[in-house]
Amino acid sequence: MKVEKVLRMATGDGGNSYAANSRLPEKALIKTRPMLEKAIQDLYTSTLTPQGQGIMVVADLGCSTGPNALLVVSEVMSTLRECLRREEMDDDDRRHGGMAAVQFFLNDLPGNDFNLVFRSLENLQNLASETEADDPELPCYVAGLPGSFYTRLFPSNSVHLFHSSYSLMWQSKVPEDLTNGSHLNEENIYIGKTTSPTVVTLFQEQFRKDFKLFLALRYKELVLGGRMVLTFLGRKSGEMLMHGEVGTMWELLAKSLQSLVQKGRVKKEKLSSFNLPYYAPSVNDVKALVKEDNLFNVDHIDLFESNWDPLDDSDSDVVPDCESSGENVANKSIRAVMEPLIVEHFGDAILDELFVVFASMVSKHLEITKAKYPVIVVSLNKAGHPLN
Numbered sequence: 001m002k003v004e005k006v007l008r009m010a011t012g013d014g015g016n017s018y019a020a021n022s023r024l025p026e027k028a029l030i031k032t033r034p035m036l037e038k039a040i041q042d043l044y045t046s047t048l049t050p051q052g053q054g055i056m057v058v059a060d061l062g063c064s065t066g067p068n069a070l071l072v073v074s075e076v077m078s079t080l081r082e083c084l085r086r087e088e089m090d091d092d093d094r095r096h097g098g099m100a101a102v103q104f105f106l107n108d109l110p111g112n113d114f115n116l117v118f119r120s121l122e123n124l125q126n127l128a129s130e131t132e133a134d135d136p137e138l139p140c141y142v143a144g145l146p147g148s149f150y151t152r153l154f155p156s157n158s159v160h161l162f163h164s165s166y167s168l169m170w171q172s173k174v175p176e177d178l179t180n181g182s183h184l185n186e187e188n189i190y191i192g193k194t195t196s197p198t199v200v201t202l203f204q205e206q207f208r209k210d211f212k213l214f215l216a217l218r219y220k221e222l223v224l225g226g227r228m229v230l231t232f233l234g235r236k237s238g239e240m241l242m243h244g245e246v247g248t249m250w251e252l253l254a255k256s257l258q259s260l261v262q263k264g265r266v267k268k269e270k271l272s273s274f275n276l277p278y279y280a281p282s283v284n285d286v287k288a289l290v291k292e293d294n295l296f297n298v299d300h301i302d303l304f305e306s307n308w309d310p311l312d313d314s315d316s317d318v319v320p321d322c323e324s325s326g327e328n329v330a331n332k333s334i335r336a337v338m339e340p341l342i343v344e345h346f347g348d349a350i351l352d353e354l355f356v357v358f359a360s361m362v363s364k365h366l367e368i369t370k371a372k373y374p375v376i377v378v379s380l381n382k383a384g385h386p387l388n
């Protein structure tokens with residue numbers, strides 16, 4: 001499986017699309033807004049000096065499609081306009097008058113539904129025209145940028161801010177020793193309770209390589225003092241086999257596929273050759289990897305939890321209606337993420353059946369515990385020394 005060719009969220013804006021089912025990442029965008037605002041404010045005062053180039057370059061990596069892509073653009077723009085407004089009030093002689101415009105890049109893999117994003121940009125312009133009449137003028141030019149964030153995307157020293165949400169847990173590939181059959185993960189699709197320690201190490205190593213590569217590439221592309229705000233699914237426990245959380249959700253999907261194997265709807269070999277290009281790190285994993293190459297200072301790192309059910313916003317530990325929550329997890333969240341990968345590997349004939357079984361398994365799990373995803377958010381700034 002070539003990840004950059006097959007990984008995409010469900011396209012369009014129909015009932016099963018990602019655009020219609022991206023409430024979970026939307027909640028993360030809202031939750032991490034203060035950290036993004038802080039990074040922009042710091043960037044504004046420290047990097048955009050009076051002799052600044054006038055253009056601030058911002059990129060959202062793994063923007064996907066639907067309302068969240070636009071939400072990021074409008075959040076960044078409203079924070080920058082607020083910075084300009086404050087400066088106008090504080091200081092007649094605008095120190096940062098050099099900032100004339102924002103160039104915004106929306107990045108994702110080539111299979112992403114960029115057409116939907118481009119069509120919806122009109123809504124963003126409508127939003128912009130609804131801003132206060134006395135808002136400082138700050139034009140924003142938005143462009144799509146197809147390509148993997150595990151490759152170079154920008155010229156050296158050209159980007160001020162990278163943002164990425166709910167994307168970095170996707171790896172550049174499934175570990176090669178699983179793809180080529182040197183090792184088997186049997187009926188698991190990610191790290192499950194029966195995954196062997198060797199296979200756990202393969203997933204860990206893939207993450208280590210990919211995350212370090214990501215940091216090194218972005219280091220080259222950022223201006224000195226440039227910022228990155230990255231949000232991705234993680235895990236609470238440092239102990240790999242007590243993975244729980246997001247690992248449990250993938251185990252339930254694996255069990256749903258196993259039940260289709262038992263019914264003769266899916267071939268056993270098909271399941272054993274299906275693994276996710278995925279890894280959920282702990283906060284300590286992330287801190288250690290950032291420290292290893294010393295390219296970035298960690299301004300802030302935090303972990304928060306988000307209910308599995310995208311429509312459940314409560315803080316309580318009770319799931320009021322397990323059946324409807326199971327349905328929401330399956331069909332209003334995970335299906336939009338997994339549909340293209342499942343279709344690519346197993347064909348589309350099993351889709352509806354698979355997600356009926358999965359919804360019921362999730363409901364049963366929620367009867368035992370209110371499951372939550374740990375989400376890591378980290379804010380980094382480019383340290384003032386060159387790459388080794």
Ligand SMILES: C[S@@+](CC[C@H](N)C(=O)[O-])C[C@H]1O[C@@H](n2cnc3c(N)ncnc32)[C@H](O)[C@@H]1O
Pocket residue numbers: 007008009022025026029061062063064065068069107108109112147148149150164165166167170171172337
């Ligand atoms: C769950 S979506 C999150 C989208 C959006 N940021 C949001 O908050 O709703 C993850 C996105 O990351 C993209 N992605 C995964 N790996 C990528 C890579 N190597 N390069 C660029 N985009 C990638 C996927 O195609 C997908 O659109």
